[in-house]
């Protein structure tokens with residue numbers, strides 16, 4: 202397994218990767234786009250920070266990529282949909298630099314309030330300008346936080362200790378959580394109306410891009426101070442420049458820029474804008490944290506272990522994962538089995554859960570069913586990353602139903618496929634800890650271990666049918682190792698599963714259908 206590291210990460214992470222037998226690590230920073238596209242084809246993992254741009258072209262060239270690891274939080278420099286489509290895991294290190302970014306934000310707020318960078322530059326240039334650098338206090342001021350996630354939360358706690366009132370806006374958090382950490386959740390308009398300081402802590406996404414622009418500056422208090430230690434582009438730089446020039450905004454503290462480095466940006470010429478070169482995560486502690494996390498995640502991906510910080514796979518807490526793990530192989534086999542006995546174009550896949558499993562978080566189990574189903578149907582690599590995406594792309598509607606009733610089985614997973622030609626229904630269960638069985642096909646009871654190769658027939662239950670099938674297979678030296686039949690009534694319709702030790706040619710299935718007068722016969726390989 203080969204890992205390419207294209208942005209500088211702490212040695213601690215590199216050591217972890219290198220200590221794993223069979224893992225080769227190459228560090229190549231400052232690659233051009235073309236160089237990265239050329240190199241990436243040989244690698245199984247790419248580790249980056251915020252500088253490397255992982256574009257669609259890079260991802261397309263990464264024929265052997267399993268995982269893109271971001272040693273930090275923001276993944277706006279990675280084309281995540283393109284990676285998902287290719288089945289490449291994108292993982293970040295979401296917690297390692299929270300404190301670093303929080304402390305940097307507060308440093309910037311205080312430095313801006315007391316003109317520290319300007320005063321430092323003045324004194325070092327030989328001046329002694331005490332009256333020029335009159336500051337403001339933060340105590341008894343209102344801090345508006347946009348994005349009350351990990352960093353916004355830590356900032357709240359510390360800002361409260363400075364004696365600030367904290368107003369927060371975050372559509373994805375609750376008023377209770379905000380209150381618990383010391384903020385009052387409110388609207389953006391109230392923040393703009395009341396805040397003396399406004400700091401943004403959202404990711405950069407299409408919906409947060411330029412969320413603070415001319416119209417928003419107009420709503421703010423005169424003399425407001427702005428901080429952006431999240432991502433360049435959340436605040437519209439052109440609008441900020443105008444607001445600074447007009448005096449509406451008294452000062453700004455920026456760690457991040459729409460273009461990095463911000464060469465030639467007029468923002469750099471404004472005396473009341475202080476800047477740092479994207480240093481939010483640059484502490485020794487944070488860099489060790491994120492490098493260790495991402496190295497561990499990359500190794501997990503190589504070993505097929507859960508990548509717990511992946512942002513394009515359903516993530517589960519280890520205790521939840523432990524409970525659903527035994528069902529994943531069964532779920533995948535059900536998907537594969539159903540795909541091979543189903544004709545027509547799949548319009549809908551309904552995964553129904555009965556019994557104990559219905560009480561669990563089955564997100565990953567449904568993905569496993571889709572993985573098995575689409576792997577067979579499409580003949581292209583499908584994994585836990587891209588299964589849902591591919592289903593959506595192919596206009597296959599995926600539904601989940603849950604029923605706590607146990608019926609005859611403690612747990613039952615049923616996959617129903619609706620196609621343009623009809624409907625297929627297959628159910629499976631786990632006996633004991635991991636004994637997987639297919640227990641129903643089209644409503645007929647059966648009992649088959651979902652593995653190996655088999656022939657699945659639909660026919661009328663009458664004398665001679667099974668004999669004729671056996672004769673045909675016998676003549677071709679195809680060995681039958683097991684047989685189960687399910688029927689609705691004596692001489693009614695039936696299904697049969699014949700487990701076979703050898704490959705069954707399509708012509709043999711046709712011969713069986715015509716000579717034994719079967720409704721249908723399918724070869725299933727699991």
Ligand SMILES: NC(=O)c1ccc[n+]([C@@H]2O[C@H](COP(=O)([O-])OP(=O)(O)OC[C@H]3O[C@@H](n4cnc5c(N)ncnc54)[C@H](O)[C@@H]3O)[C@@H](O)[C@H]2O)c1
Nearest residue numbers: 274275302348349350351352371373403404430431481482
């Ligand atoms: N300057 C740096 O070096 C540095 C360091 C770390 C993180 N960051 C940036 O900070 C961002 C936040 O990091 P975090 O760890 O707190 O992430 P987080 O996911 O814990 O928090 C982000 C919060 O933003 C909220 N949010 C999303 N869309 C929103 C919207 N439209 N309006 C308001 N809130 C919205 C989310 O609900 C979430 O609570 C990262 O995405 C990264 O870009 C920068």
Ligand SMILES: O=C(O)[C@H](O)COP(=O)(O)O
Nearest residue numbers: 250251252273274275482
């Ligand atoms: O999103 C992040 O984690 C920060 O912006 C840090 O970026 P960096 O790893 O390039 O310092």
